[in-house]
Amino acid sequence: MNEVLLRSLIPGVIAILVRRGADFAAAEDAVQDALVEALRTWPADGSANSPRSGDASGSSGSPGGGRPVRDPKGWLVTVAWRRFLDAARADAARRRREDLLDEEPAPGAAPAVDDTLQLYFLCAHPSLTPSSAVALTLRAVGGLTTRQIARAYLVPEATMAQRISRAKRTVSGVRFDRPGDVATVLRVLYLVFNEGYSGDVDLAAEAIRLTRQLAAAIDHPEVAGLLALMLLHHARRAARTAPDGSLVPLAEQDRGRWDTASIAEGIGILRAALARDRLGEFQAQAAVAALHADAPTAGETDWVQIVEWYDELVRLNDSPVVRLNRAVAVGEADGPRAGLAALAAVDAASSASSSNRGHRIPRYTAVAAYLHERDGDLATAARLYAEAARQAPNLAERDHLTRQAARLNARR
Template sequence: MDEDLLRRLVPEVLTVLVRRGAAFGEAEDAVQEGLLDALRSWPQDPPRDPKAWLVTVSWRRLVDATRAEGARRRREVRREAEPVPGPTSGTDDTLRLYFLCAHPALTPSSAVALTLRAVGGLTTRQIAQAYLVPEATVAQRISRAQRTVARAGLGESGDVATVLRVLYLVFNEGYSGDVDLAAEAIRLTRQLAAVVAHPEVAGLLALQLLHHARRPARTDAAGALVPLARQDRGRWDTTLVAEGVAVLQEALARDRLGPFQAQAAIAALHADARRPEETDWVQIVEWYDELRRLDDSPVVRLNRAVAVGETDGGAAGLAALVGLEDSLPRFHAVAAHLHEKCGDTATAAHLYAEAARRATNAQERDHLVRQAARLNSARD
């Protein structure tokens, strides 16, 4: 049973139904029902034309749902006669669907859930497991998103920047349950890169690949978080690194720099260092300066402060933190690291403990608790 094929077909089949007049939410539900039928029947009786089969079965599900509701509308989608599936423009269909799922009226969580289901082909249960939230919560998000898209119609949708933010949100969630969201985000970004020539799409793909390459070294055998400086770089996936660098170089050659390309350039510099002490922090600071010109956000400034601390010392890094709110995620952890570089272990230990108290991720919290304990024990 080729589940990857099924998931690749989802956006194509969904847009066939929508283009023929189906309401987005109803069409999306029908395709999900068609997927379940495929999972049940294909192992014993695989179709000769999987896409045509899925279009036909999804159409039947749509008609059945219409009958059950007693709806008798005159739009083409409500006709009981089944149209013969013809050739479709997979490129245009897929791109349109990405943009619809990134509708500007959607909340980030709803846009992510709708993208994973409509474009990624995941079930509501899989999305709920991946985000560790109740299935009913995800169902409500998807339902609200469907209604929003249905009201807006096909004439209004998000732009490339919005689509990329949604995919970046998916990637940053990592993985849990039976769905690897980081790998899923890379798959979807590859798919988007194949249908739209945009340097920031390539920049996001490069960034994902370079970060994903370090994943095997991010935790130890006990599952504890391993910071970048202490990771076993021999465990990094060199194939993904090479691909990420190649994708980035091609994007940078277009001379249309964007935030994702700048972030990918920073990740590439980390990947290029065979040992932590070989990291080119000076060039990383320069890239953060470029990034600030594109996106002078508090998060960018916080990360730049870390790089400044590595280049010019802890005091310079702390100076770079001036003006940032201490409510910013990771602020206390960064401040602790910089105070430790200055030799102020008492303040650093206090800040690590405070960072642990504020952490929302159990793995990160445990790491910060250990950092505080390490400094406290060294002072005893």
């Protein structure tokens, strides 16, 4: 069975059922039933050309009764719609929809229109929390099972099932009658990408696959910018960790292990997006990543141009995180004291907000430690590395920062 084919068809089939009148939760359940039927009846080689004989089982069975399945999407739509009809007719609360339910479309080819884009927007609905939006996107658009998503997030399957169920209830009844917010969809996909890899699901690779799918459906320079950013970051993945699992900073990475094909593709996509002269945050971030990828060695990195791109980013999104990254670039381009001055401005800006008061933004302390070390203040740097280790969000980062503190303490 060709699992890749099935997963690629899921969003379009769900969207067709929703457009016909099914609410999102019911449509998603019906499509899952159809997938089970496909796994049971389609050939093991995944050709989807000739289901096993005897696959018709009453009104809810597979269409065709052994005839060749020349349109897998149409096959899934027909089976899923019949599953939805059976479930709806059995539910007394839905009797008011009988007029709709009795008008079953005849089996045949699925419509050529691609509703996948609308499904992206539905899964990124503003009423959903970021974690729920990500889970629903992975389930409905990505085609992952609840168990796979739960393993990726290292939570019990029952917990993830409840999260997805709540998300489906939230978006049930939402109509596809207004343009979706592309920026929200991109933020959700970037959240998926930043989850990286855990369990048996490579979420970074999954995010790239989904963003490619979105880029094929919508002509938008920021979609291209996000895809380029993902490819450029992902190209460095193999070099980010040592054989013992410890983190390897960018400046120390073996650039021979970077994926040059992904870098070339990402830069090509970015150039085409920038040529449209509609700069957005993801394009600017991708430009920074491209400058890192272009440098043969860490010492040849064009930090002056990177600072210029961060200046563009500040104009687009004047957030503490962007200013923090800019401070690092300033420290490399103009020296550690200039970087510390830029960092002090970040601290002042973040402390001005009551919601942030008393809380350092992520990586602030680690950046301060690095810049103090560059400036020769090893005692302060060691103390800050140790403090940053206590704040680290994961074990690998904590171990790395602890080793940095120990290294400096040994030199004093």
